[in-house]
Amino acid sequence: MLAEAIFFSAVLFTIGVIGVLTRRNAIIIFMCVELMLNAVNLSFVAFARAYGVAGQVFVFFVMTVAAAEAAVGLAIIIAMFRHKQTVNLQNINILKG
Amino acid sequence: MESYPLFYTFHFYLFGIIAVASAILFVTRKSPVSAAMWLVSTMFSLAALYVMLDAPFIGVIQVLVYAGAIMVVFLFVIMLLNLGQPSEIADVRSGGWRLVAGLVGLALLAEIFALTRAHSVPGLAIPRGTAAEAINSMGAVGMVAGPLFTTYLLPFEVTSVLLLAAVVGAVMIGKQRRAADAR
Numbered sequence: 001m002l003a004e005a006i007f008f009s010a011v012l013f014t015i016g017v018i019g020v021l022t023r024r025n026a027i028i029i030f031m032c033v034e035l036m037l038n039a040v041n042l043s044f045v046a047f048a049r050a051y052g053v054a055g056q057v058f059v060f061f062v063m064t065v066a067a068a069e070a071a072v073g074l075a076i077i078i079a080m081f082r083h084k085q086t087v088n089l090q091n092i093n094i095l096k097g
Numbered sequence: 098m099e100s101y102p103l104f105y106t107f108h109f110y111l112f113g114i115i116a117v118a119s120a121i122l123f124v125t126r127k128s129p130v131s132a133a134m135w136l137v138s139t140m141f142s143l144a145a146l147y148v149m150l151d152a153p154f155i156g157v158i159q160v161l162v163y164a165g166a167i168m169v170v171f172l173f174v175i176m177l178l179n180l181g182q183p184s185e186i187a188d189v190r191s192g193g194w195r196l197v198a199g200l201v202g203l204a205l206l207a208e209i210f211a212l213t214r215a216h217s218v219p220g221l222a223i224p225r226g227t228a229a230e231a232i233n234s235m236g237a238v239g240m241v242a243g244p245l246f247t248t249y250l251l252p253f254e255v256t257s258v259l260l261l262a263a264v265v266g267a268v269m270i271g272k273q274r275r276a277a278d279a280r
Binding site for chain 1: 101105106109110113116117120121123124129132133136139140143146147149150151152154155158159162163166167170171174175177178180188189190194195197198199201202205206208209212213221222223227228231240241244245248249252256259260262263264266267268270271
């Protein structure tokens with residue numbers, strides 16, 4: 001099942017990348033990043049079964065980083081929304097030269 | 098090639114296909130709320146895959162932390178900012194970006210096929226069924242907790258500092274700064 005799991009993981013990662021590149025809603029882009037993290041977790045778990053349990057411990061750390069990232073990222077989105085009244089990235093260009 | 102019971106293979110493909118289909122529906126939805134719901138569906142199918150890959154504890158944590166906590170925070174922010182309706186401005190990027198996204202997608206898919214042709218390293222592989230035996234001897238939690246609190250103790254402690262920093266940072270960024278604006 002290792003090859004199948006890696007296949008599904010890679011397809012999910014690809015969908016996440018395409019979502020990040022094609023959408024403009026900041027929250028949906030953020031959820032696409034979460035999808036990519038989940039895809040990586042799936043390969044970690046699959047490899048953990050074939051090469052030793054350390055992969056499952058790494059999944060633990062990835063989930064912690066994802067939780068921290070969600071907290072800070074959503075706080076940034078809320079601050080941005082207060083400033084601009086939108087989460088559409090087309091209207092958020094104050095760092096553009 | 099290892100062989101698995103048909104029952105196992107069928108359900109592995111079933112949950113994998115549900116995960117991929119939900120992910121495709123997730124990136125194509127206009128409304129953020131329905132996108133979040135499809136992402137929850139993907140995460141539940143991934144939890145099922147984790148259980149089938151001899152990681153029941155990770156599967157439970159996936160449901161509790163990802164589908165439970167992180168997605169609730171997302172939905173909470175969508176509710177707070179009143180983004181339930183699809184936005185009136187075009188949400189999907191046009192021509193050039195779609196071309197770039199398609200090319201990146203094709204490149205990544207090509208990498209998948211290169212990966213599936215790769216051979217695993219026989220010297221590194223542990224015998225099949227080791228993980229299942231570890232669950233039987235140490236329990237599903239002990240299998241993860243053992244290495245987490247011995248070999249990976251330092252990364253674990255660093256993670257707690259990371260979470261503390263994230264909590265403090267989220268509060269600082271998110272709080273109203275009326276007093277600072279008034280000055």
